[in-house]
Amino acid sequence: MGEKKTTNIILFSGDYDKAMAAYIIANGAAAYDHEVTIFHTFWGLNALRKDEHMPVKKGFLEKMFGKMMPRGSDKMGLSNLNYAGFGPKLIKNVMKKHNVMPLPKLIEMAQEQDINLVACTMTMDLLGLQKEELLDNIEYAGVAAYLAEAEDGKVNLFI
Numbered sequence: 301m302g303e304k305k306t307t308n309i310i311l312f313s314g315d316y317d318k319a320m321a322a323y324i325i326a327n328g329a330a331a332y333d334h335e336v337t338i339f340h341t342f343w344g345l346n347a348l349r350k351d352e353h354m355p356v357k358k359g360f361l362e363k364m365f366g367k368m369m370p371r372g373s374d375k376m377g378l379s380n381l382n383y384a385g386f387g388p389k390l391i392k393n394v395m396k397k398h399n400v401m402p403l404p405k406l407i408e409m410a411q412e413q414d415i416n417l418v419a420c421t422m423t424m425d426l427l428g429l430q431k432e433e434l435l436d437n438i439e440y441a442g443v444a445a446y447l448a449e450a451e452d453g454k455v456n457l458f459i
Contacts, residue, residue, distance in 0.1 A: 304335060304452075305329075305332070305333060305334040305335070305454055306334060306335045306336070306337075306449070306452060306453045306454050306455070307325070307326065307329040307334045307335070307336045307337075307453065307454065307455040307456075307457075308336075308337045308339065308446070308449055308450045308453040308455070308456045308457070309322050309325065309326055309336070309337070309338045309339065309456075309457045309458075309459060310339045310341060310344075310446070310456075310457070310458045310459065311338050311339065311340045311341070311344030311347060311459055312341055312342050312343065312344050312458065312459065313343060313344055313379065313459055314342070314343025314344060314345075314346045314347075314369070314370070314376055314377075315343075315376060315377060315378060315379035316373070316376040316377060316378055316379075316388055316391075316403060317378050317379050317380075317391070318379055318459050319344065319347045319373060319376060319403055319459075320403050320406060321459060322338060322344075322457070322459045323338070323347075323403065323406035323407060323409075323410055324406065325457065326338050326410055326415050327406060327409050327410055327413060327415070329455065330410070330413040330414070330415050331413070334454075334455070335416075336410075336413075336415040336416065337415070337416040337418060337446070337449050338410070338415060338416070338417055338418065339418045339420060339441075339446040340417065340418065340419050340420060341420035341422075341423045342420075342423050342427075343369070344459075345419055345420065345423060345424065345427065345429060345434070346369050346370050346372075346373070346376055347373045347376065347403070347407065348373075348407075348417065348419055348434045348435050348438060349369070349370070349371050349372050349373070349429070349433055349434060349435075350371070350372060350433060350434065350435060351371055351372035351374070351375075352371075353371070354430075354432045354433045356430045356432050356433060358428050358430075359428065361428065362427070362428020362429075363428070365427045365428050365429075366427075366428060366429075366433075369427070372404070373403045373404050373407055374402065374403060374404050376388070376403070378391060407435070411435075411437060416439060417435070417437075417438040417439065418438065418439045418440070418441050418445070418446065419434055419438055419439070419440050419441075420441070420442065420443070420446075421440050421441060421442050422442055422443065424440070
């Protein structure tokens with residue numbers, strides 16, 4: 301039997317296009333029988349946020365972070381050519397025209413392929429995010445857990 305193939309991705313960016321790249325790579329790797337983990341940290345956690353507002357108790361700073369960050373993967377901006385929110389609308393229109401799967405669907409596909417979606421607990425504490433605000437069926441861990449997986453990884457990416 302062959303050696304276990306693993307792909308580990310740190311998703312640090314909160315940009316729609318970079319998150320799409322991470323999820324396209326992850327889904328492709330899973331299709332090639334890789335065990336895949338996406339470790340979402342800092343702004344990458346926005347890809348895991350639920351679209352709807354969740355009533356959770358927060359302090360002032362945590363509320364402010366929550367208001368400044370996009371709620372849900374479909375509301376993330378572009379890394380370039382964002383144009384005050386017009387860029388994402390334009391690129392999504394072009395993607396639809398070319399039958400490219402949007403980010404929310406890529407995330408669903410990742411969950412269907414049993415890709416390990418991990419939210420960084422330290423960053424959640426820093427940004428005041430709570431489990432109720434993130435997607436269901438994800439895992440929560442710190443950097444030590446990520447490093448343990450990445451140590452034996454065949455492919456390790458930082459996006």
